[in-house]
Amino acid sequence: MIAPADVKKVAIIGNGLMGQGIAQVFAREGRSAHVIGRNDDSLARARTAIEANIEAFVERGLHDRPKADAMLGQITLGTDYDAAADADFVIEAVPAVRDLQIEVFGRLDAICDPKVVLGSTSGQPISLMVDRMKHPERAVAMHFVYPAQIMPLVEVCGGSQTTPEVVQWACDLLTEVGQTPAVMNKEVDGFIINRLQFAVLREAWSMWANGIASAEAIDNSFKMTLGRRYSDTGPIESAELGGLDILHNFARFLYPALDNAAEPPAALTELVEAGHRGFKTGKGVYDWSQRDGASLASRRADRLFQHIAEDAEKG
Incomplete structure (x- = not known):
């Protein structure tokens, strides 16, 4: 080579x-x-x-x-x-x-x-x-x-x-x-990032579909807490900083209650089959006629570019 x-x-x-x-x-x-x-x-x-x-x-x-x-x-x-x-x-x-x-x-x-x-x-x-x-x-x-x-x-x-x-x-x-x-040390479907992403999505969609919280409440909860924390420390690092004994005990309590479905919730499937596919069609879980999706995408892009600038400063 x-x-x-x-x-x-x-x-x-x-x-x-x-x-x-x-x-x-x-x-x-x-x-x-x-x-x-x-x-x-x-x-x-x-x-x-x-x-x-x-x-x-x-x-x-x-x-x-x-x-x-x-x-x-x-x-x-x-x-x-x-x-x-x-x-x-x-x-x-x-x-x-x-x-x-x-x-x-x-x-x-x-x-x-x-x-x-x-x-x-x-x-x-x-x-x-x-x-x-x-x-x-x-x-x-x-x-x-x-x-x-x-x-x-x-x-x-x-x-x-x-x-x-x-x-x-x-x-x-x-x-x-x-x-x-x-x-990665071994092959697995989805690799690391998608497995983490879809673990979060499964629980987020489940809470929305079961009426536990609105989509907005779920998104805000993630953006204003985990989203900020995980920008600097990954999930395992965060658990180490918080204390493995504490997180381990809470995991034993919470794991049985988490969604473990092998399929997306029926409410989400119905949206997709009806042609409601999110921002690109104007409706999904959110009604995008009532939200400025273009500005949201632009703000996200700006934040990602900001990370590039920060990485460059760190060398």
């Missing part, structure tokens, strides 16, 4: 939101990023989105104009899979459909040098995607978090046939481009 520091050309399979963000991460650190998509129309939309995303960094003083122009110059787009053949590293960011992912890895395995590491940004085990590979030992999950150009952490997990050297290589490459790897 090429040394991570020597990786100069990266190929990204998939030109959706995740692929766009990953391209920006590598271009930001001076790497050539070639995005491979399905057709010229979708690639044109991707290019426009990438330009807007980079401009958002300029507007907030996180990139100057020369930096932005240099990044745009590093990013190219095309539809030819063979363009990945001479890349130093390839990562797929296609929809999380197993048959499609198996096909992608099979094609990449056939055209890329066996020493080239092949990554997947899916939150699903990499072992599910290597059926058609002759060299599955070089496949590794590298789960970027949306939006990839803003979120610094990447979950890394090898499969049953991935070599330890490939896992370490992936971590070293991520560090080279300013990302923070979080290594």
Whole structure:
């Protein structure tokens, strides 16, 4: 394998939101990023989105104009899979459909040098995607978090046939481009972040569906307490600071009462099936005609960019 520091050309399979963000991460650190998509129309939309995303960094003083122009110059787009053949590293960011992912890895395995590491940004085990590979030992999950150009952490997990050297290589490459790897010791559906996120969502949706509290009360309770605390200390750190004896005792009391359903609540399913899918349709649990969703999304983006500035100050 090429040394991570020597990786100069990266190929990204998939030109959706995740692929766009990953391209920006590598271009930001001076790497050539070639995005491979399905057709010229979708690639044109991707290019426009990438330009807007980079401009958002300029507007907030996180990139100057020369930096932005240099990044745009590093990013190219095309539809030819063979363009990945001479890349130093390839990562797929296609929809999380197993048959499609198996096909992608099979094609990449056939055209890329066996020493080239092949990554997947899916939150699903990499072992599910290597059926058609002759060299599955070089496949590794590298789960970027949306939006990839803003979120610094990447979950890394090898499969049953991935070599330890490939896992370490992936971590070293991520560090080279300013990302923070979080290594998993074994494969599990959803990985770390989604499992934590959906544990919270299951309980939040359950309390709303069962009339325990309104959506607004639940959201405010999280934002004004746990959201602030977890920004600096993770859940296990927080428990350690609070005292394991105290949290352990309360867990024994509370665990039996927590929701453990294997399906989302019926009330939520009814909303989705009725076409009420949240902000994008104007209604979900909330009635978005009565709320300024655009301003809420903008405030969230501003806070995420603020974290980037704070991280830069810390060095």
